[in-house]
Amino acid sequence: xxxxxxxxGMQDMGPVQRENNEPVFHAPWEGRVFALAQAMFAWRKWxxxxxxxxxxxxxxxEYLRMSYYERWxxxxxxxxxxxxxxxxxxxxxxxxAAGSPKAxxxxxxxxxxxxxxxxxxxxxxxxxxARFKARQRVRARNINPTGHTRLPRYARGKLGTVERDHGxxxxxxxxxxxxxxxxxxxxxVRFAARELWGDAAAPRDAVYVNLWDDHLEPA
Amino acid sequence: MKTxxxxxxxxxxxxxxxxxxxxxxxEPEHExxxxxxxxxxxxxxxxxxxxLVEKGLVDPAALDTLIDAYERKxxxxxxxxxxxxxxxxxxxKKRLLANGTAAIAEFGFRGWGGDYLVVVENTPQVHNLIVxxxxxxxxxxxxxxxxxxxxxxxxxxxxxxxxxxxxxxFGLELPEDxxxxxxxxxxxxxxxxxxxxxxxxxxxxxEELAAxxxxxxxxxxxxxxxxxxxxx
Numbered sequence: 001x002x003x004x005x006x007x008x009g010m011q012d013m014g015p016v017q018r019e020n021n022e023p024v025f026h027a028p029w030e031g032r033v034f035a036l037a038q039a040m041f042a043w044r045k046w047x048x049x050x051x052x053x054x055x056x057x058x059x060x061x062e063y064l065r066m067s068y069y070e071r072w073x074x075x076x077x078x079x080x081x082x083x084x085x086x087x088x089x090x091x092x093x094x095x096x097a098a099g100s101p102k103a104x105x106x107x108x109x110x111x112x113x114x115x116x117x118x119x120x121x122x123x124x125x126x127x128x129x130a131r132f133k134a135r136q137r138v139r140a141r142n143i144n145p146t147g148h149t150r151l152p153r154y155a156r157g158k159l160g161t162v163e164r165d166h167g168x169x170x171x172x173x174x175x176x177x178x179x180x181x182x183x184x185x186x187x188x189v190r191f192a193a194r195e196l197w198g199d200a201a202a203p204r205d206a207v208y209v210n211l212w213d214d215h216l217e218p219a
Numbered sequence: 220m221k222t223x224x225x226x227x228x229x230x231x232x233x234x235x236x237x238x239x240x241x242x243x244x245x246e247p248e249h250e251x252x253x254x255x256x257x258x259x260x261x262x263x264x265x266x267x268x269x270x271l272v273e274k275g276l277v278d279p280a281a282l283d284t285l286i287d288a289y290e291r292k293x294x295x296x297x298x299x300x301x302x303x304x305x306x307x308x309x310x311x312k313k314r315l316l317a318n319g320t321a322a323i324a325e326f327g328f329r330g331w332g333g334d335y336l337v338v339v340e341n342t343p344q345v346h347n348l349i350v351x352x353x354x355x356x357x358x359x360x361x362x363x364x365x366x367x368x369x370x371x372x373x374x375x376x377x378x379x380x381x382x383x384x385x386x387x388x389f390g391l392e393l394p395e396d397x398x399x400x401x402x403x404x405x406x407x408x409x410x411x412x413x414x415x416x417x418x419x420x421x422x423x424x425x426e427e428l429a430a431x432x433x434x435x436x437x438x439x440x441x442x443x444x445x446x447x448x449x450x451x
Contacts, residue, residue: 016389196380207400
């Protein structure tokens with residue numbers, strides 16, 4: 001989706017504002033929503049790509065206005081409802097519907113370290129042929145899907161060079177919509193800054209983007 | 220950050236209204252009194268947590284443990300140890316650059332936000348900078364959770380098109396003949412910059428070196444410097 005989340009190359013967003021001695025969370029609720037999101041992930045009712053797409057569909061003006069953890073609150077709430085773990089009425093009242101069953105949480109304080117150490121593996125040990133190889137010239141496809149994609153707008157249609165094949169990974173563009181993992185090779189592709197931004201860019205600077213087979217065509 | 224905090228508070232009400240509309244788009248028939256919806260995200264999160272706990276979907280003690288892990292244990296001191304080891308141990312550095320995930324797991328740092336770690340080395344010819352233009356991907360396992368600026372529209376938009384301008388705002392002016400490699404974290408690979416070891420640090424121990432390594436240097440918006448007086 002050509003949404004406002006796809007920010008690479010946009011201008012007039014102002015200077016980068018830093019904060020000295022920044023706390024990890026600026027308010028207790030930020031930590032709570034962060035932890036709620038992580039703990040709910042363990043239900044495996046969604047995946048990391050779906051969490052990103054759920055933020056991308058926040059209306060643009062809202063997206064820009066919200067703080068980071070407000071967007072997390074929006075995505076957790078949205079996915080809880082869409083994946084039918086809670087109903088909108090329950091969100092509103094803050095109480096379980098009368099007679100609804102009580103579940104057992106998959107993660108407890110004791111199993112948190114194990115959950116963190118296990119990570120969220122998205123590489124797949126399946127035999128899928130690579131369509132490209134290192135040092136090959138490629139062009140990022142000029143696609144404008146209305147759903148989720150990890151091919152940023154600024155790279156579309158641009159010429160690059162495959163630097164490295166990282167192996168077979170889940171394809172976010174389908175996985176975000178629960179349309180299957182479609183495992184395929186993931187690459188680092190180098191784009192010269194001048195190819196992306198024109199002659200005003202420094203001649204030897206480059207941007208490296210991770211792209212999948214479905215994002216690329218031979219050049 | 221005063222401005223953004225102010226904006227954040229001022230806009231919390233609008234955000235709450237949007238959330239509310241979103242919930243209702245799923246259930247258009249539902250009638251209710253709009254005035255009962257809490258506008259403060261703190262209240263909404265509290266209400267959501269209480270609902271999820273009552274439904275048996277989350278264990279509140281697990282939430283406490285998760286928060287504690289990221290507030291106290293998983294942070295940039297992890298990455299600093301990795302960098303210092305690479306500076307003093309050439310064999311380790313070789314392993315680190317060849318397979319970041321495996322070499323970093325030697326410290327026990329692995330898992331969420333660190334399943335696939337790629338270490339990129341700064342040299343006199345090449346300076347690396349990490350960004351996530353599409354969201355906020357960041358190497359949690361070695362740097363902890365990202366600072367607000369890393370997730371900001373200003374940084375996400377400009378790091379790819381104007382890296383030299385961004386670095387200048389961080390006080391880092393790079394010569395024209397230094398190549399800047401910007402890494403846009405569009406997959407689950409997470410990048411860590413291996414900064415250059417500062418000149419004059421030859422006599423420092425691994426532990427003393429680790430103390431010099433900052434989060435910003437491992438993102439690529441700073442170099443590592445010797446503090447005045449520590450000069451060996």
